[in-house]
Amino acid sequence: MPAELPALIALLDEEFIFSRARSVSLALRFPDVLRGENCANILVACRGGDIAAAIAIKRFDWIAPERSWRGAMIGMVYTRPAMRGQGFASRLLRAAQTALRAEGTDFAVLFTAQSGFYRRLGWTTSDCGMFGSCISPGGAAAGCSQADAGAIEAMRVRSSEAHLQRDGASYRTLPLPAERLEMRISPCGAAYAIYGLRAENAYVYELGGAPSGYAALWQDCCAARRTVYVNARRGSEAQRWLSGIPGFGWHEQALAMWLPLAEPACARSFEGWYIPFLDRI
Numbered sequence: 001m002p003a004e005l006p007a008l009i010a011l012l013d014e015e016f017i018f019s020r021a022r023s024v025s026l027a028l029r030f031p032d033v034l035r036g037e038n039c040a041n042i043l044v045a046c047r048g049g050d051i052a053a054a055i056a057i058k059r060f061d062w063i064a065p066e067r068s069w070r071g072a073m074i075g076m077v078y079t080r081p082a083m084r085g086q087g088f089a090s091r092l093l094r095a096a097q098t099a100l101r102a103e104g105t106d107f108a109v110l111f112t113a114q115s116g117f118y119r120r121l122g123w124t125t126s127d128c129g130m131f132g133s134c135i136s137p138g139g140a141a142a143g144c145s146q147a148d149a150g151a152i153e154a155m156r157v158r159s160s161e162a163h164l165q166r167d168g169a170s171y172r173t174l175p176l177p178a179e180r181l182e183m184r185i186s187p188c189g190a191a192y193a194i195y196g197l198r199a200e201n202a203y204v205y206e207l208g209g210a211p212s213g214y215a216a217l218w219q220d221c222c223a224a225r226r227t228v229y230v231n232a233r234r235g236s237e238a239q240r241w242l243s244g245i246p247g248f249g250w251h252e253q254a255l256a257m258w259l260p261l262a263e264p265a266c267a268r269s270f271e272g273w274y275i276p277f278l279d280r281i
Helices: 002-016 036-041 088-102 115-120 148-159 168-171 209-222 237-242
Strands: 042-047 051-061 067-078 106-112 127-136 182-187 190-199 200-209 227-233 249-252 258-262
Touching: 002 036, 002 042, 002 051, 002 067, 002 088, 036 042, 036 051, 042 088, 051 088, 067 088, 115 237, 115 258, 127 237, 148 168, 148 182, 148 200, 182 209, 190 209, 200 209, 200 237, 209 237, 227 237
Parallel strands: 067 106, 200 227
Antiparallel strands: 042 051, 051 067, 106 258, 127 227, 127 249, 182 190, 190 200
């Protein structure tokens, strides 16, 4: 598989990046996934020496108040256009499901707007994510400092919310469609923001820590006049705080799909679980 990785990256970039007028290769956006050392977690189907389909798997620990869970995220599901409709992706997904269950993985999760395909394979939709947007008025920045991964992680793990464990590579992820990632900490040092920038748009992926620091972080994000898009968990402190901004509109998302693999997860509701964009593939 390592020898095939450059060819796979080229196919994925053409499908998800260049054909959609985006920039920055997926190999740079997801450095912990598309690398030679992770090839055991990339499943590929071939026909006649050509890559026909592929999926990537990201294993993780999900830390919930009641217990820790072993999870697996499925992403970068791809089938070569000329070979679609022949069951390649379905077979890869079933193979991944079998392997993960044998390894003792509790559940799998993926994010898609094409839920029908996955529902036929046993996945169910449950998403508490909210998507918001507003036009920023511009103005002076509040002067929030750049934050390092350690400072953000220290605040994040103190929260009582369930979360995915992160390492340094997690903070080098660049979610689509942003072209640059900003990590800021409020002047009071009690809150942080992670957001991406592309042209005249900003994409807020996380607003965390103490709400007392949100105003300064939001002011910095909105210092340039731009459209600001926000992803947040329904009912979170960040979502409630942002809802007080005039002109802010929200829409419920329906992207998260779940597949219980072990007995404890089969009896578990995923309704309140929210995986931030920085952790997704």
